[in-house]
Amino acid sequence: MNVASSPNVVTQDTRPGYAVRALIASVLGYAMDGFDLLILGFMLPVIAADLQLTSTQAGSLVTWTLIGAVAGGLIFGVLSDYFGRVRMLTWTILIFAIFTGLCALAQGYGDLLAYRTIAGVGLGGEFGIGMTLVAEAWPAAQRARVSSYVGLGWQLGVLAAALLTPLLLPLIGWRGMFALGLLPAVVSFFVRRRVEEPALFTQRIARGMRKAPVKLLVADGRTRRASAGVAILCSVQNFGYYGLMIWLPTYLSNTFGYSLTRSGLWTAVTVLGMAVGIWLFGNAADRFGRKPAFLFYQAGAVVMVFVYAHLSTPAALLIGGALMGVFVNGMIGGYGALISELYPTDARATAQNVLFNIGRAVGGFGPVAVGALAARFSFGAALVALASIYVLDIFATLFLIPERRGSALE
Numbered sequence: 001m002n003v004a005s006s007p008n009v010v011t012q013d014t015r016p017g018y019a020v021r022a023l024i025a026s027v028l029g030y031a032m033d034g035f036d037l038l039i040l041g042f043m044l045p046v047i048a049a050d051l052q053l054t055s056t057q058a059g060s061l062v063t064w065t066l067i068g069a070v071a072g073g074l075i076f077g078v079l080s081d082y083f084g085r086v087r088m089l090t091w092t093i094l095i096f097a098i099f100t101g102l103c104a105l106a107q108g109y110g111d112l113l114a115y116r117t118i119a120g121v122g123l124g125g126e127f128g129i130g131m132t133l134v135a136e137a138w139p140a141a142q143r144a145r146v147s148s149y150v151g152l153g154w155q156l157g158v159l160a161a162a163l164l165t166p167l168l169l170p171l172i173g174w175r176g177m178f179a180l181g182l183l184p185a186v187v188s189f190f191v192r193r194r195v196e197e198p199a200l201f202t203q204r205i206a207r208g209m210r211k212a213p214v215k216l217l218v219a220d221g222r223t224r225r226a227s228a229g230v231a232i233l234c235s236v237q238n239f240g241y242y243g244l245m246i247w248l249p250t251y252l253s254n255t256f257g258y259s260l261t262r263s264g265l266w267t268a269v270t271v272l273g274m275a276v277g278i279w280l281f282g283n284a285a286d287r288f289g290r291k292p293a294f295l296f297y298q299a300g301a302v303v304m305v306f307v308y309a310h311l312s313t314p315a316a317l318l319i320g321g322a323l324m325g326v327f328v329n330g331m332i333g334g335y336g337a338l339i340s341e342l343y344p345t346d347a348r349a350t351a352q353n354v355l356f357n358i359g360r361a362v363g364g365f366g367p368v369a370v371g372a373l374a375a376r377f378s379f380g381a382a383l384v385a386l387a388s389i390y391v392l393d394i395f396a397t398l399f400l401i402p403e404r405r406g407s408a409l410e
Contacts, residue, residue: 026130034157068120076125077353096122100181147336148282229400238363277330
């Protein structure tokens with residue numbers, strides 16, 4: 001079977017209010033991911049001082065959260081295709097909530113590391129399952145747009161963390177901040193009570209179809225090419241995002257002498273640009289097609305990262321950072337629709353989580369690569385090198401990714 005273009009399709013979900021409930025559940029899940037990772041970054045110095053952690057131990061809390069997220073993405077993507085999107089989304093949120101809450105009780109490095117890793121497992125499954133859920137709930141004409149809203153959930157979580165953590169951390173401490181992580185358990189209750197499984201999934205179960213989802217990612221030549229292409233796109237996306245966002249404040253501080261507050265403000269404007277880019281991408285992909293939108297953004301990323309490396313005045317860095325953010329992270333708004341249209345219901349959540357988390361694993365080397373190039377040459381040179389990786393994206397989109405805009409999901 002050619003899973004990228006099979007003619008066997010089923011009806012979209014048309015239950016009153018279902019699509020909106022599915023979207024809310026998915027956006028909330030991904031927003032909590034962004035919120036959690038950013039508050040951890042804010043709290044690391046306080047946690048390290050209180051528990052007497054070394055800088056290596058403190059940094060490993062973030063590393064192992066991401067390792068757990070990759071593992072969780074792979075595990076829960078497959079389980080979602082076997083046992084249901086809503087059921088697994090509920091479990092990922094619940095695991096994330098419970099083990100984030102347990103971090104408030106940590107007495108040392110060992111137990112805190114274990115709690116963070118398991119919380120990461122829950123965190124990692126939410127993106128792909130949420131993308132699958134909304135893709136199966138909404139009509140084809142709006143699929144990319146609503147998928148971009150899930151991507152915006154991360155930015156909302158980051159924004160909430162940036163606004164709330166400086167206010168709450170002095171009042172309730174790092175343990176109180178982790179205790180707030182129990183709140184997503186309420187969301188899991190909402191998801192389980194108010195959101196049903198998509199009609200596409202329940203119809204497949206009724207037909208008794210239970211195919212091995214991972215095998216369907218490499219079912220034939222065209223699908224293998226599509227899987228390779230999506231893996232490249234996700235890898236470049238994450239590599240560029242983490243490579244930029246981890247080092248951008250340092251770049252502004254070391255190269256231009258910006259204070260911590262000013263570096264943070266200029267970085268925040270870049271993040272806002274990313275949010276605008278995600279929203280625009282979803283609309284463009286629905287109107288003009290997936291491939292044209294990706295190609296336009298990839299070309300924009302090549303140009304803007306290169307241009308940003310040569311800017312020097314405060315106004316130029318502010319405006320250039322916002323425009324760079326539009327193109328570098330805006331593409332996250334397109335993966336949900338793109339991947340959903342390339343794979344059947346038997347493998348859709350697996351494809352979302354496996355392929356995106358391959359990218360997340362590769363992306364983890366972004367900060368290392370940028371840091372090494374900056375140390376040997378300069379931050380400007382590192383940014384120029386980073387711009388070149390989006391050329392690989394362009395070739396992958398041109399030669400490996402088929403256009404499936406408007407197609408019914410099978």
